[in-house]
Amino acid sequence: MRMTVFGTGYLGATHAACMAELGHEVLGVDVDAVKVDRLCQGEVPFFEPGLPEILSRHVESGRLRFTTDYAEAAEFADLHFIGVGTPQRKGDFAADISHVEDVVARLAPLVSRDAVVAGKSTVPVGTAARLQEIADRSAADGVRVDVVWNPEFLREGFAVEDTLRPGRIVVGLSDPECAARALIDEAYAPIMESDPCPVIVTDLATSEMVKVSANAFLATKISFINAVSEVCEAAGADVTVLADAIGMDPRIGRKFLGAGLGFGGGCLPKDIRAFMARAGELGAAQALTFLREVDTINMRRRDKMVDLAAEVCGGTVIGTTVAVLGAAFKPNSDDVRDSPALNVAGMLSLKGARAVVYDPQALDNARALFPTLAYADSALEACEGADVVLVATEWGEFVELEPAAVARVARGRVLLDGRNCMPGERWREAGWTYRALGRGVSAPADARAVAGAAAAVAGSAALARV
Structure with missing residues (x-):
């Protein structure tokens, strides 16, 4: 079938390319002419494993095209996906849905036959109903534009897999019997024929809340283990062993129980804030007050990491050089939005350290x-x-670093593991002091090593200042 995808950022470009991979003819639409030109040449403007090959293959075949022309898009297909951004509104916690509204307001008057607009962007509950009102006002007489919601569940670094082999498909409809359902079913028919997954058909409000609720839960789980890690540090316990133990409970699970610098990126931070803001608008603010503490715990992890760096440097990072390995908010991505890694590097620099950053993609x-x-x-x-x-970012190449190779170029012998991902014992055996968030120094030998390392670092810093 033919379809359009409005927005060619991370979500839109991935969805467009993967729909072409499923056999559909796809037209990607964006207001950014430079981005469109790059995509027309088969170039992906961001890093996502597997996506460049799929996109270039279908651009070459002609199955996937890109344009800035809304009129062309309106004539091209009857199913239009929206994948534009919904960033945090300036000066507010709420989501900015102006880009989503603009797509519908510009597209609806150009549609000459009945069409379906399927939103994939993460939006506050109630947005779809608002968009339907815009479509009803804007569409020509006798033309029906139905707004449905089909939220995305993409993990950066695994977006192609998550699109082609989703864990579930959620479809929100104003009327379960409306004609829009048939177009959505047709779009995902290749998936359901080859590798079927659960399909949840529900009302618009529920479908809008599914994604933001999932992100709020994941954020809560991450902040929970990071809060526990602070107690572990105070008690001399090991949060990684604790997480392994509680993660064996099938009611809890081990995923997203990795203590460390916390979450970042363009989704979880802004989505939980927008969720709180929308709950307040609906008169249900008290229901989500716990998310404020989730956000606070997450941001506090960055300060904790800087404090730990100062501790191992004898109380201050002034005059020291800190190698910050990682800039992206997570591995297999070049996304630095609200990145804990870059935030920590910036804070270290402001506190007087020379922070030297490396990342494989970002x-x-x-x-x-x-x-x-x-x-x-x-x-x-x-x-x-x-x-x-x-x-600061758990890239595989950092995990595989050889302590001896690093020792040949580094001045100090202190490794700070901001993601609890490094083989700490191997580094200790190689003569390094290894410290990580949530894993307090409990053994006397480790305490002496940290004290010695702090003295050595402080000494080298003093020499550097001279």
Whole structure:
């Protein structure tokens, strides 16, 4: 079938390419002519494993095209997906849905026959009903534009897999018997024929709340284990062993119980804030007050990491060099929006350290956001002359670093594991002091090692200042 996808950012470009992979003819639409030109040449403007191959293949075949022309899009298909951004509104916690509204307001008057607009963006509950009102006002006489909601559940780094083999498909309809259902079923028919998954058909409000509720739950789970990790540090306990133990309970599960720097990116932080804001607008603010503490715990992790760096440096990072390994908010992504890694690097710099950042994919985006930081083109280059090595994003290449190789270029022998992902015992055996959030220094030998390392780092910092 033919379909359009409005918005060619992370969500839109992925959905468009994957729908073409399923056999459909797809037209991607965006107001950014430069982005459209790049996509027309088969270039993906962001990093996502597997996506460049799919996109270039279907651009070459002609099954996937891109345009800035809304009139062309209105004539091309009867099913129009919306995948534009809904960022946090300036000066407010609420989501900015102006881009979503603009798509419907511009598209509806151009539609010459009945059509379906399927929203995929994460929006506050009630948005679809509002868009339906816009469509009803804007569409030509005798033309019906139905708004339905079909939320996305993409994990950055696994977006292609999540689109082609979803864990579930949620469809929100104003009327379960409306004609829109048939178009949505046709769009996902190739998936249901080859690798079927649960399909949940519900009302518009419920479908809008599914994604934001899922993100709120995941954020809560992450902040829960990070709150427990603070108690572990105070008690001398090990949060990673604790997480393994409670994660064996099938009611809890081990996923998203990784203590460390916390969550970031363009979804979880802004989505939980928008959820709180919308609950307040609906008169249900008290129901989500716990999310404010979830947000607070998450942001506090970054301060804790900077405090730990100061601790191992003898009380201050002034005059020290810290290699920050990681800039993206998570591995397999070049997304630096609200990145804990970059935030920590920035705070270290403001506190007087020389923070040298390296990331396998996110360096260009990091430089654009934090141009005053120092950057390196490899992990070992970042570690040259470093008093402290801080792992802030759990890229596989950092986990596989050889302690001896790092020791040959670094000045100090302190490894701070901001993601509890490094093989700490191997680094200790190689003569390094290993520290991580949520894993307090309980053994006397470790305490002596930390004290010695702090003295050595402080000494080298003093020399650097001289």
